[in-house]
Amino acid sequence: MIDKLLPLPIRAAEAFEDDPLTAMFPEERALVAGAVPQRQLEFGTVRRCARTALSELGIDPAPILPGPGRAPRWPDGIVGAMTHCAGYRAAAVARARDIVTLGLDAEPNKPIDDPGVIDLVTLPGERTQLPRLAALEPDVAWDRLMFSAKESVYKAWYPLTGRWLGFEDAHITLDPTDATFTARLLVPGPVVAGTAVEEFSGRWMVGAGLVMTAIVLLA
Template sequence: MIKQLLPAPVAVAEAFGDPADPPALFPEEAACVANSVPARQAEFRTVRACAREALGQLGLGPAPILPGTRGAPRWPASVVGSMTHCTGYRAAAVGFADDVVTIGMDAEPDLPLPDADVLEAVTLAEERVMLAGLAARRPDVSWDRLLFSAKESVYKSWYPLTGRPLGFDEARITVDPDAGTFSARLLVPGPVVAGTRLAGFHGGWLAREGLVLTAIAVTRDAVTSDALTGDAATSGAPRETACPPPP
C-alpha cells in the first residue's frame, strides 16, 4: 500500500503480519533484541526482512540493519531509507543516496489518539482547528492519528539530515483530504541540502484496511528545483547505545 505514496526511485517492501518461519537475523541484529519479548523480536525480524527485500530491488545484497543514533536504522553507505511497523503492518523503503535525499514513513492503526492530553501534546492549536474541520467533513478517518503519523514521517525525514530532534511543535501540518497529501511547514530553520535550505516537506497519506499510512521522499531532482524552498518539499528515521529500542 505505502508504495503508492512514494516516487519511482524508492524501492518498497511490506508485510501484513509476521511469517511463522521468518528469515534469520544477522547475529549482530539478533543481539539487539535478544532480551525482548517474542512479539518485539517478530516485528524486528519481519521489518528487516522487508528492508532486505527492498534492498534487493535496488540490486543490493542482504546486510545487517542495526539501530544507530536514537534508533535510526543504519543503512548501507550508498542508501537512505526508512522502516515502520504497527499492529498488522511492517514496511521498509530505500533508495540510492544519489537519487533520494531522505525518506520518512509511518504506519498507525486507524484509531483515535488515546485522549485529549495526547492530542494537545502532539498538535498545535491551528492544527486542532483543522482536525475538527476534517472530522466534520470525513468522520471515517481518524484524522488526529493521521496527523500524528505525518509528524512521525516528518521527523524520520528530518533526523538523517540534521542529527537533531524535532519537537511536535516545530512543524505545522496541513492535510489535503481530497488529494491524499499533506505539507509540513518547519517552524525552525530547515536542513541545508545541496546549498538549498528546506522550508518543509510534502508527503502523501492513505487510510485503508484499518491503517493510516504517511510517507515522504525528498528526491535530488526536487532539491534542485524550487519546490523545497516554500511551504512544502517533495518527498530517513529517528532514535544509540549498543542496542536501544530499535525500529
C-alpha cells in the same frame, strides 16, 4: 499497498503478519534478545522487508542496525525508512543519488483516545483542522493521521540533521482533496544543495485499517 504512496525509483516491501521463521543476523538478534517475543517478531519482520526492498536495488543481505538517534544505518549510498505498528510492517529504500531523504509511517486508523496525548503531539493550529476534516471524512482518524505525518517528518529530518525534532517544531496542514500534507518547519531546517529546507511535502492514504504517510525529497 505501500507502492501507491511511494514513487519510483523508491523500492518498498510490506508485511501484514510476522513469520516466526524470519531469520535475523546475530547482531540484530542480540539487540532484541531480552525483548518480549512480539517485539522480536516485529523487529525481524521489518528488517526482512528492508532486505527485500534492498535486494531490488542489487544490495546483498546484511544486518540493519540502529545508529545515532535509533535511525537505521543503511548501506553506503542508500537512504531509507522503516515503520511498524499493530498488524503492519514496511520499509522503503532508494539510492541517495535519486532521493535525498524519505520518511515513512503507518498507524492504526483509530482515534487517539486520550485528549492529553493529542495536546502533546499537536499544536493548537493543527487541532483546529480536525473537526472540519472529520466532518468531511468521518471514517478517517485525522488525529492519528496528524501524528503519523509528524513521525514521517522526523524520519525525513533526522538523516539530514542528526538533531532531534519535537512535535512542536513542525506545523502540519492536511489536505483532504488530494491526500497530501505540508509540514512547515518552525525551527531552522537543513541546507540541501545550498538551499535551506523550510517545509516538507508529503502524501497520505487510508486502507486496510491503517493510516499511512510518506515524505520524499528528491535529489
